[in-house]
Amino acid sequence: MLARSGSALLPAVLTHPEQPWALIADAGTSARELLADAEPEERIRFWIEVLPAYAELQRTVPVAELRAAGVPDLSAVALTATFDTLVGDAEWFTSTVAPELDPEQWDGILASRSRLAAAADRLGGGLTPTLQHDDLHDGNVFRRESVNLIIDWGDAVLAHPFGTLLVTLDVLAYQLDCARTDPRVVRVQEAYLEVWRTSGDSRANLAEELDLAVRTAGLGRAAGWRRALGTPTAGLELGDADAVAHWLGRLAAALADAPSLR
Secondary structure, eight states: OOGGGTOTTSOOEEEOSSSSOEEEOOOOEEHHHHTTTOOHHHHHHHHHHHHHHHHHHHHHSOHHHHHHTTOOBOSGGGHHHHHHHHHTOGGGGSTTTOTTOOHHHHHHHHHTHHHHHHHHHHHHTSSOOEEEOSOOSTTSEEEETTEEEEOOOTTOEEEOGGGGHHHHHHHHHHHHTSOTTSHHHHHHHHHHHHHHGGGTOOHHHHHHHHHHHHHHHHHHHHHHHHHHHOSHHHHHHHTOTTHHHHHHHHHHHHHHTOGGGO
16 A cells, blocks of 8 residues: 555565565565764765655555555544553553563553543644554664655554654654754654644644654554553563553553643
8 A cells, every 4th residue: 555655764574465475576685784884964864864754655645545454543532442452451561471561551551531621622623543553763764775665564553643753753863862842853753743744733743743642652652552562461471461550551651741742
């Protein structure tokens, strides 16, 4: 479906008409490898080039086709139900599966539901949900013959588009050893937001939506890990069983600090 969009960000792909099989063309070399020894400014320029093109893809993909393709729904109207499903599956929160999750943290996760509902209500009045890669970092952007290509759409969801920046800017800030509020990181964020201003939304409204979308995006990460691992047993075997609890904990912490929800 994405290949049919005509976006230059997608490698060529052949799909089986009946089976869930795909043959994807070589995307080249990962940006993580290409930028391994890069100066900070080069990393900033890279993302300022990639994110506006990605935003254009988000703006043009038909939402109906996303739903028909079975892309998981993490839109604003689905957030509280997704939360309830996750916290209701007690197997992911035992001392064996999530040993670092203490009773106080668990209470904090449960208490975050009301803030999540408030955030979802505000986001529901904003931009239309659309494609959200949900794992967009320099390990999933490749370059082939000077063309940037985005791979690994397996975590993609139908959600508020701005939630994508949770992973992107977290990884960038880590690599630059700085806070998310660092002016260099903010430049990247602004380059992405500028594309969305063409629809007439004010800078202030978009900034508020971005803040809430990023704060709630941890829920999508938790749901994605649960979807990918399948069972806590499989998670234990892979060493990632605590990922569901970890991301719900990050969700609760992010919502607790949200100025607009106080």
